[in-house]
Amino acid sequence: METRELRYFVAVAEELHFSRAAARLGIAQPPLSRAISQLERRLGGPLLERNSRGVSLTDAGRVLLAEARTALDAVDAAERRTRRAAGSDDEPGLVLVSKAGAATELLTKLLDAYAAEPGSVKVEVTLCGIGEQGxxxxxxxxxxxxxxRPFDSTDGLDSEDLVTEGQVAVLPSGHPWATRSHLRLPDLDDIPDVPPMRWPSGGKTGGAGPEVRDSTQLYQLIGLGRAYAVLPESARAEQHHGIATVPVLDAPEVTTVIAWPPHSRSLALAALVRTATRL
Known part of the structure; x- marks a missing residue:
């Protein structure tokens, strides 16, 4: 199969309409129909049901849609990584992504230590919202x-554990519980006046408080007394006006890991991982 055929099929399968799919692809409808028919002949069966009411997927078509999306994502990812590996002037050597405001001290040490390694390449750091690193x-x-972990999934990735830590409740500094020596998980159900932070879909579970998507928003809302959050102990290193941290003794531990695609053969990436595990 060719990637062109897969892109054609995905467009039709998502639009369930040949004319709309052709317009989306910027081609005429007849060559699109011929390409889909040729793909069906090659695979040995119908991928689409065509009738007067429109187009629908067969069982085989549903399988191919899932597989084609995965394959096309892999092709796009391969192109991006290859361009970086080619070392063109406008592309960084490596791109490292981290959640904004998380593991800041560790990330700083890692970048400094790697930059001192012989043969190190440029590392571009992308700071993203909660749950977007994967x-x-x-x-x-x-x-x-x-x-x-356990908040981010490492399924399908290679990884090395870097540091494991407990968690703290991050509270408005003026809250009565901010002076406590510690808390336990059952206590968090009864914190007066401030609701738990609500995390975006795909991130940590949360409660009735406002939804947050990045650390700047998170700390600002906590400082305003609108919510609280439970975060790794390293959050204590973040200096923000109006917040306080209290250890949560029975909260599950959080492990920071460095992760990468298992098929990667980048020597620069291997050197970065070695530096991280040494730290």
Whole structure:
């Protein structure tokens, strides 16, 4: 199969309409129809049901849609990574993605230590919102990521554990509980006056408080007394006006990991991972 055929099929399968799919692809409808028919002959069966009511997917078509999306994502990711590996002037050597405001001290040490290594390449750092590191890594926008288990999934990735830490409740500094020596998870259900932060879809679970998508928004809302959050202990290193941290003794530990695609053969990436594990 050719990637062109897969792109044609995905367009038709998503639009369920040949004319709309042709317009989306910028081609005429007859060559699109011929390409889909040729693909069906090659695969040995119908991918689409065509009738007077429109177009629908067969069982085989549903399988191919899922597989084609994965294959096309892999092709796009391969192109992005290859361009970076080619070392063109406008492309960085490696792209590292991390959640904004997370593991800042570790990231600073890692970048400084790697830059001192012989043969190190330029590392571009992308800081993203909560839960966005994995998608950046999987679709080729990044070569390597700092992730945080159990909140971030490392399924389908290679990874090395870097540091494991407990968690703290991040509260408005003026809150009565901000002076406590510690808290436990059952206590968090009864914190008066401030609701738990609500995390975006795909991130950590949350409660009735405002939804947050990045650390700047998170700390500002906590400082305003509108919510609280439970974060890794390294959040204590973040200096923000109007917040306080209290250890949560029985909260699950959080492990920061460095993760990368398992098929990567980049020597620069291998050197960065070695530096991270040495730290």
């Amino acid at each position: 998608p950046h890594l999987r679709d080729g926008r990044a070569d390597v990521a700092l992730l945080h």
